[in-house]
Amino acid sequence: MQKRVRSAILYEVRYRRSAERRQVHSVQRHHLHQERGSRQLPFCTIEPNSGIVAVPDKRLDKLAEIWQTNKKTPAIVEFVDIAGLVKGASQGAGLGNKFLGHIRECDAIVHVVRCFDDDNIIHVVEDVSKAEAVDPISDIDAIDYELILSDLEVVQNRAGRMAKAAKSGNNKGAAAEAAWLQQLADHLSAGKPARSFDFDEGDAEQQAVLHEMGLFERKSPVLYACNVGEDDLMEGIENNKYVPLVAARAKEEGARYIPICAKTEEDIADYSPEEKKEFLAEMGIEASGLDNLITASYDLLGLISFLTDGKKECRAWTIRKGTKAPQAAGKIHSDFERGFIRASVIGYKDLEANN
Numbered sequence: 040m041q042k043r044v045r046s047a048i049l050y051e052v053r054y055r056r057s058a059e060r061r062q063v064h065s066v067q068r069h070h071l072h073q074e075r076g077s078r079q080l081p082f083c084t085i086e087p088n089s090g091i092v093a094v095p096d097k098r099l100d101k102l103a104e105i106w107q108t109n110k111k112t113p114a115i116v117e118f119v120d121i122a123g124l125v126k127g128a129s130q131g132a133g134l135g136n137k138f139l140g141h142i143r144e145c146d147a148i149v150h151v152v153r154c155f156d157d158d159n160i161i162h163v164v165e166d167v168s169k170a171e172a173v174d175p176i177s178d179i180d181a182i183d184y185e186l187i188l189s190d191l192e193v194v195q196n197r198a199g200r201m202a203k204a205a206k207s208g209n210n211k212g213a214a215a216e217a218a219w220l221q222q223l224a225d226h227l228s229a230g231k232p233a234r235s236f237d238f239d240e241g242d243a244e245q246q247a248v249l250h251e252m253g254l255f256e257r258k259s260p261v262l263y264a265c266n267v268g269e270d271d272l273m274e275g276i277e278n279n280k281y282v283p284l285v286a287a288r289a290k291e292e293g294a295r296y297i298p299i300c301a302k303t304e305e306d307i308a309d310y311s312p313e314e315k316k317e318f319l320a321e322m323g324i325e326a327s328g329l330d331n332l333i334t335a336s337y338d339l340l341g342l343i344s345f346l347t348d349g350k351k352e353c354r355a356w357t358i359r360k361g362t363k364a365p366q367a368a369g370k371i372h373s374d375f376e377r378g379f380i381r382a383s384v385i386g387y388k389d390l391e392a393n394n
């Protein structure tokens with residue numbers, strides 16, 4: 040059984056007739072059943088939805104075609120659809136604390152950022168009764184700040200416990216831990232993310248504590264999904280004034296970004312594969328925005344696939360980048376790793392060219 044990896048999809052609070060959320064639901068409708076409100080309300084979703092989605096892989100499709108296989112099993116990623124974050128979420132504003140708890144359970148963050156203008160769709164930042172100008176960088180800052188404050192609370196709580204333990208003398212390492220935790224708390228209090236703190240990567244005990252705390256701003260890679268307008272697809276993303284701002288921010292942070300048009304994804308959600316392919320060809324697009332989002336998220340998590348093929352089943356197996364062949368074989372069965380001798384491989388392009 041392969042371990043399932045999870046990506047949290049974040050939104051600021053905004054219009055509730057939300058194409059951005061419906062695009063996620065269209066990934067696999069049978070996994071996402073709850074209906075969404077269509078009025079402009081700040082929170083019509085309390086619990087996050089999750090969907091298990093197949094990672095697009097043309098290689099797997101080709102192998103299944105060659106073998107006329109009985110079963111095709113793609114790699115999967117779980118997306119957790121979380122909305123409603125506002126300024127003050129870390130202090131309980133809106134449904135923030137609840138949502139922040141769900142995010143902490145995920146392996147990566149996909150932050151959907153509004154990058155289009157439309158007077159008919161209000162943009163809410165803090166006051167749900169007040170529409171504000173579209174500003175993707177301000178939106179990113181707002182969410183980042185809430186994640187930092189949430190991390191700060193976690194760190195302060197542990198630092199306090201370690202300080203008490205140090206005074207009692209029951210924990211020899213408590214004083215040292217409390218000291219670096221307080222330094223980290225000061226760093227976060229200054230509005231700086233945990234990832235920019237000077238951790239001791241060689242300190243096994245410190246790394247174990249960090250793993251246990253699960254800080255947002257250290258462990259979770261980020262992908263910014265720039266939600267653009269339909270006109271941008273027709274006229275060219277390069278003409279969108281907001282995407283370059285997000286791209287620059289992503290580069291600065293070592294994060295990634297990808298443009299996606301939620302409205303277009305919604306429109307083609309019910310198309311047959313043939314209709315969707317024809318539509319994308321007419322638009323001059325090689326893959327749908329959702330396929331690109333799924334693939335980018337898989338890559339963001341540091342994952343790749345290796346394939347096994349045959350008449351019985353063609354399957355994509357998920358491994359971490361850098362995994363060696365014996366350990367990859369162990370994903371199929373532990374005996375394969377223990378008795379590993381060699382891997383006989385063929386380049387996919389060679390295989391494709393001869394079939």
